[in-house]
Amino acid sequence: MHLSDSGDGAQSRKFKKKVHGLRREILRFTKDLIGIATENPPGAKYSECIEFISARLKDFGLRTRIIKISSHGDRAHRRYCLLSSYGKGKKKLYFHAHYDVVPGTDAKHFKPYIRGNKLYGRGAADMKGGLAAMVYAVRAVQLLNAELDGQICLVIVPDEETGGKAGSGHLFERGYIKKEDGIGMLMPEPTSGTIWNACRGALSLSVKIRGKPVHVVLHKDGVNAFEQMVSLSAALLKYKKTVERRKTKYAVLPGESRNSILMLGGLCQCGTNFNVVPGVCKFTIERRINPEENFARQKRRLLAIFDRFRQTGMKIDLEILQEGESAGVSPDSALARVLVRSVGDVTGQRPRFNMCPGLLEIRYYLQNGIPAYAYGPGLLAKAHNPDEFVQVERMIDCASVYGLTALRLLAGKDGS
Numbered sequence: 400m401h402l403s404d405s406g407d408g409a410q411s412r413k414f415k416k417k418v419h420g421l422r423r424e425i426l427r428f429t430k431d432l433i434g435i436a437t438e439n440p441p442g443a444k445y446s447e448c449i450e451f452i453s454a455r456l457k458d459f460g461l462r463t464r465i466i467k468i469s470s471h472g473d474r475a476h477r478r479y480c481l482l483s484s485y486g487k488g489k490k491k492l493y494f495h496a497h498y499d500v501v502p503g504t505d506a507k508h509f510k511p512y513i514r515g516n517k518l519y520g521r522g523a524a525d526m527k528g529g530l531a532a533m534v535y536a537v538r539a540v541q542l543l544n545a546e547l548d549g550q551i552c553l554v555i556v557p558d559e560e561t562g563g564k565a566g567s568g569h570l571f572e573r574g575y576i577k578k579e580d581g582i583g584m585l586m587p588e589p590t591s592g593t594i595w596n597a598c599r600g601a602l603s604l605s606v607k608i609r610g611k612p613v614h615v616v617l618h619k620d621g622v623n624a625f626e627q628m629v630s631l632s633a634a635l636l637k638y639k640k641t642v643e644r645r646k647t648k649y650a651v652l653p654g655e656s657r658n659s660i661l662m663l664g665g666l667c668q669c670g671t672n673f674n675v676v677p678g679v680c681k682f683t684i685e686r687r688i689n690p691e692e693n694f695a696r697q698k699r700r701l702l703a704i705f706d707r708f709r710q711t712g713m714k715i716d717l718e719i720l721q722e723g724e725s726a727g728v729s730p731d732s733a734l735a736r737v738l739v740r741s742v743g744d745v746t747g748q749r750p751r752f753n754m755c756p757g758l759l760e761i762r763y764y765l766q767n768g769i770p771a772y773a774y775g776p777g778l779l780a781k782a783h784n785p786d787e788f789v790q791v792e793r794m795i796d797c798a799s800v801y802g803l804t805a806l807r808l809l810a811g812k813d814g815s
């Protein structure tokens with residue numbers, strides 16, 4: 400594509416037109432994807448889904464590689480990643496998307512349908528609509544015969560909804576994605592029209608205090624796990640005050656807090672009856688760590704509180720329910736600037752940068768020095784929702800945004 404002399408406007412118009420020509424195909428592909436119920440947990444229909452995506456990319460004439468992760472999941476729930484690429488050269492721009500979805504609560508969640516301008520179904524917003532937009536962004540670039548100085552690399556992963564260990568974690572651990580050549584990463588999480596350039600880390604703990612249950616009249620022979628929990632909680636609440644004074648410099652959505660988070664008692668369970676000294680007390684702790692805080696240090700500090708109480712004889716079992724590091728990147732990298740320009744050209748709007756309130760897989764790339772951003776067609780409020788949908792026009796727009804961003808960032812010698 401030779402567009403250097405006809406300017407930005409012509410480039411984006413031409414690209415949008417190409418994407419619009421693919422509209423029916425994009426919608427069909429998204430519906431078919433939603434129809435494969437890749438519920439996680441447990442990680443269902445992964446092989447069917449990955450084969451389906453791979454077949455489509457092969458139809459386009461692209462190379463694909465399916466990576467089977469034998470170390471995770473039983474035979475019926477194997478994990479698979481898919482790598483594919485378009486273009487040649489050293490520079491790599493990653494288009495990263497997950498194909499697992501949170502479980503549906505109704506069989507109709509996997510029978511997608513369009514009403515008005517909305518495509519309904521589990522994963523429409525998070526993130527099969529976005530995944531389809533990325534696949535077809537690559538297709539549009541290919542159909543325009545664009546000469547790229549580098550590659551667009553599709554990275555399709557499972558297990559994002561449960562921490563990403565057997566998906567993105569595996570790819571980085573085994574060196575499938577390397578720091579050296581990566582010039583950036585985009586992922587289509589449901590960002591509600593904004594760009595996420597940061598995410599909080601999460602450390603979720605389940606705490607079990609083991610006491611000794613006896614009848615209340617014999618209470619002197621028992622060990623009251625509830626009363627021990629109260630003294631442990633007092634120390635945690637004191638620490639909470641210190642933690643929650645810290646504020647992030649990243650922008651958050653209206654109504655959200657910039658403060659770091661330590662929450663107690665999301666789940667709480669204790670005792671067997673009113674007249675029995677409680678022998679077990681269980682509760683959860685939710686620590687959400689700002690990008691400016693050091694995850695490892697914060698984890699150590701929190702765990703040290705339990706050690707202190709163990710030394711006094713308290714019997715505490717800890718289970719880590721989930722952990723993931725915080726991450727953040729400047730809104731001023733080359734990729735961020737090109738992304739903002741492309742969003743502006745396609746939608747007429749200037750997107751804001753925000754911190755994602757939850758964990759985000761940009762962290763795997765940022766830890767490896769690759770600038771990474773999330774920008775996707777869905778609305779955050781609709782992700783994981785019973786009436787999850789994606790707006791069709793937003794999907795089509797996003798396909799144009801991704802493709803244009805890639806063309807501009809990997810512009811070949813002829814300015815294409």
Ligand SMILES: [Zn+2]
Nearest residue numbers: 525526559588
């Ligand atoms: Zn997601």
